[in-house]
Amino acid sequence: MTPAELTSKTPLPRYEAERLLALAMGLPRLKAMTRRAVPGHVAAVYRSLVARRRAGEPLQYIEGVVPFGPVEVAVDPRVLIPRPETEQLFAIVAGWDPPDVIVDCCTGSGCLGTALAVAFPDADVHLTDNSSDACDVARSNAIRNGVEVTVWHGDLFEALPDELRGRVDLFVANPPYVADGDIADLDPQVRDHEPRVALAGGADGLDIVRRLAAELGGWLAPGGRFAIEIGFDQAAVARHLFAPLGADVAQDAYGHERFVVGRRPE
Numbered sequence: 001m002t003p004a005e006l007t008s009k010t011p012l013p014r015y016e017a018e019r020l021l022a023l024a025m026g027l028p029r030l031k032a033m034t035r036r037a038v039p040g041h042v043a044a045v046y047r048s049l050v051a052r053r054r055a056g057e058p059l060q061y062i063e064g065v066v067p068f069g070p071v072e073v074a075v076d077p078r079v080l081i082p083r084p085e086t087e088q089l090f091a092i093v094a095g096w097d098p099p100d101v102i103v104d105c106c107t108g109s110g111c112l113g114t115a116l117a118v119a120f121p122d123a124d125v126h127l128t129d130n131s132s133d134a135c136d137v138a139r140s141n142a143i144r145n146g147v148e149v150t151v152w153h154g155d156l157f158e159a160l161p162d163e164l165r166g167r168v169d170l171f172v173a174n175p176p177y178v179a180d181g182d183i184a185d186l187d188p189q190v191r192d193h194e195p196r197v198a199l200a201g202g203a204d205g206l207d208i209v210r211r212l213a214a215e216l217g218g219w220l221a222p223g224g225r226f227a228i229e230i231g232f233d234q235a236a237v238a239r240h241l242f243a244p245l246g247a248d249v250a251q252d253a254y255g256h257e258r259f260v261v262g263r264r265p266e
């Protein structure tokens, strides 16, 4: 059977079928799709990948890697799949002045911190997460991308060494911010496969964001900047919470207010 015959008979969107065939063949998608025929044993692997996808497993977990800014991170069910809006947060801060000390809090796969270590090669980069599984994934993603970072396991700022207090020039976070009551309504692909600890942010989704707002000022250097991803309906509260740090809100590519940004006064 040709690649086109095989993928066109697959009950999945075409681009997903083609990506899974490419994965089964161990080739880039275009190369895979221009092969004359798919050998029987490859077709069997392909069908098993299709079965996983049809059972709801996210394509990114099946493929195992996600491009993110200048890096590619490995992902598995221990960590959230990096989202395009988080890549936009990276693009915003990558345009700021080069920082000496960077903290990526709630790092998950390490996508933000690893990409920032590439964008700012002279910076001292620290990643934190309270999931030891996520810390393991973040460490191996830094190695995979050839950057040196320090990964700290623990609860928000408690994970960081005390000597970083008042010295952080750039703080980024994509914390959990889904309201507990909204978890049940999430896309089953997200709800049933991605880590709940990466999603659930308490009764109104803002438990972690509130704690970040309360403590961040003590960790930023004078003039230090921050950018934190928030839910699409949380901008007004976030502005208020981060007001002492001159909070503003930046939009994603769809015009939604998704990032609270600001700077500690000099």
Ligand SMILES: C[S@@+](CC[C@H](N)C(=O)[O-])C[C@H]1O[C@@H](n2cnc3c(N)ncnc32)[C@H](O)[C@@H]1O
Pocket: 079, 080, 081, 082, 083, 086, 105, 106, 107, 108, 109, 110, 111, 112, 128, 129, 130, 131, 134, 154, 155, 156, 173, 174, 175, 176, 177, 197, 198, 199, 208
């Ligand atoms: C929304 S995920 C973001 C992961 C990654 N930064 C990204 O953008 O793909 C949130 C992460 O925060 C971590 N987390 C949740 N509560 C935490 C806490 N109290 N302290 C530190 N990390 C926490 C979770 O383990 C998860 O990896």
